[in-house]
Amino acid sequence: MKNYQIATIPGDGIGKEVVPAALNVLHTIADVHGGLSFVSTEFPWSCDYYAEHGKMMPENGMETLQSFEAIFLGAIGNPSIVADHISLWDLLLKIRRSCEQSINIRPAKYFKGLRSPLTNPNDFDLIVVRENSEGEYSEIGGRIHKNENEMAIQNAVFTRRGCESAMRYAFNLAKKRNKYLTSATKSNGIFHTMPFWDSIFNDIKKDYPDIETESSHIDALSAFFVTQPEKFDVIVASNLFGDILTDIGGAVMGSIGIAPAANINLSGKYPSMFEPVHGSAPDIYGKGIANPIGQIWTAKMMLDHFNEEELGQKLLDIIEEVTADNIKTSDIGGNSTTLEVSNEICNRLKAL
Numbered sequence: 001m002k003n004y005q006i007a008t009i010p011g012d013g014i015g016k017e018v019v020p021a022a023l024n025v026l027h028t029i030a031d032v033h034g035g036l037s038f039v040s041t042e043f044p045w046s047c048d049y050y051a052e053h054g055k056m057m058p059e060n061g062m063e064t065l066q067s068f069e070a071i072f073l074g075a076i077g078n079p080s081i082v083a084d085h086i087s088l089w090d091l092l093l094k095i096r097r098s099c100e101q102s103i104n105i106r107p108a109k110y111f112k113g114l115r116s117p118l119t120n121p122n123d124f125d126l127i128v129v130r131e132n133s134e135g136e137y138s139e140i141g142g143r144i145h146k147n148e149n150e151m152a153i154q155n156a157v158f159t160r161r162g163c164e165s166a167m168r169y170a171f172n173l174a175k176k177r178n179k180y181l182t183s184a185t186k187s188n189g190i191f192h193t194m195p196f197w198d199s200i201f202n203d204i205k206k207d208y209p210d211i212e213t214e215s216s217h218i219d220a221l222s223a224f225f226v227t228q229p230e231k232f233d234v235i236v237a238s239n240l241f242g243d244i245l246t247d248i249g250g251a252v253m254g255s256i257g258i259a260p261a262a263n264i265n266l267s268g269k270y271p272s273m274f275e276p277v278h279g280s281a282p283d284i285y286g287k288g289i290a291n292p293i294g295q296i297w298t299a300k301m302m303l304d305h306f307n308e309e310e311l312g313q314k315l316l317d318i319i320e321e322v323t324a325d326n327i328k329t330s331d332i333g334g335n336s337t338t339l340e341v342s343n344e345i346c347n348r349l350k351a352l
């Protein structure tokens with residue numbers, strides 16, 4: 001019997017609705033499998049925790065997390081209590097960085113039963129590899145002066161090591177897929193970092209002669225995500241570009257409530273973290289109508305991480321069937337609740 005120790009952080013807003021729904025699915029999978037179990041330890045770290053304790057997590061929070069095999073997180077953010085840049089930097093980004101989760105893998109694909117906003121959704125199946133620990137996300141800079149002289153400076157940080165690591169991961173992934181890798185750039189407008197990114201990409205691609213490559217400016221690339229998502233296989237992008245592209249990926253599938261993600265620690269020294277692309281959705285929180293598929297598909301990525309790929313694939317097939325049978329939440333054109341969707345997925349798993 002394999003017991004996986006999971007640190008669970010539901011976080012804020014709909015994170016508190018979709019995480020329990022996805023945990024039910026995980027426990028059901030474990031029962032169906034028979035040879036594994038998930039022991040989930042829950043941490044209430046969130047904006048509510050901040051309201052009580054004046055911080056997003058306790059001082060020893062990062063130490064606590066390090067004893068787990070994976071972190072399962074919902075969403076962080078409640079701007080009515082804590083400014084978004086504080087809640088994100090003091091919890092989500094802190095975990096990503098302290099646990100050296102240097103890449104964020106975010107797939108998007110055509111899904112049966114989804115009402116894609118594309119007039120001709122075709123079959124698309126792509127994965128964005130987002131650099132996850134540096135880039136445009138930095139605390140370096142500041143704000144000075146007052147009134148009309150007020151100014152803000154924000155420095156981006158691109159290291160050869162960070163760029164290369166994300167790019168090599170993307171090349172290796174493309175090798176196992178359709179051997180086509182797109183690099184998201186903006187080396188026309190961004191004077192230093194993006195030409196640097198391009199030069200590293202051009203150096204590295206020599207090591208992967210069997211992979212067809214393309215560098216595409218992020219503005220045009222974003223448009224192609226909408227007009228021709230089927231042309232992509234793997235896309236490697238900086239932190240911010242990857243963030244934006246993956247909301248578009250969710251949107252062209254039919255809802256950002258579906259899009260999953262995995263924050264991977266490549267060395268295995270620290271736990272990886274599994275959390276969907278979407279945020280805490282304060283506009284729908286409390287109604288029980290949040291789409292749980294993003295969180296459940298994220299659980300599938302955690303199963304893959306534990307080398308339980310066969311079960312993960314079965315889960316994804318069931319999610320697609322349930323969606324095709326119109327048991328779905330309102331963001332994708334249905335009228336089921338969060339729990340109706342996750343319960344149906346559990347029932348079909350039990351029937352396997």
Ligand SMILES: NC(=O)c1ccc[n+]([C@@H]2O[C@H](COP(=O)([O-])OP(=O)(O)OC[C@H]3O[C@@H](n4cnc5c(N)ncnc54)[C@H](O)[C@@H]3O)[C@@H](O)[C@H]2O)c1
Pocket residue numbers: 014018074075076077078079084088092255256257258275276277278279280281282283284289290291292294331
């Ligand atoms: N990884 C994260 O934890 C994360 C990601 C994005 C945003 N945030 C935070 O979340 C808060 C809200 O941010 P936002 O509004 O820009 O983005 P959001 O992703 O929370 O919501 C954007 C829109 O998508 C909808 N949506 C999102 N997830 C959904 C789901 N599962 N089912 C149905 N509809 C869904 C929302 O209702 C909203 O209309 C902010 O505090 C932000 O900082 C956190």
Ligand SMILES: O=C(O)C[C@@H](O)C(=O)O
Pocket residue numbers: 088243277
């Ligand atoms: O900016 C971030 O990384 C937070 C959130 O938008 C995400 O995509 O995880």
Ligand SMILES: [K+]
Pocket residue numbers: 073074075076275276277278279
């Ligand atoms: K999230």
Ligand SMILES: [Mn+2]
Pocket residue numbers: 243244247277
């Ligand atoms: Mn995002």
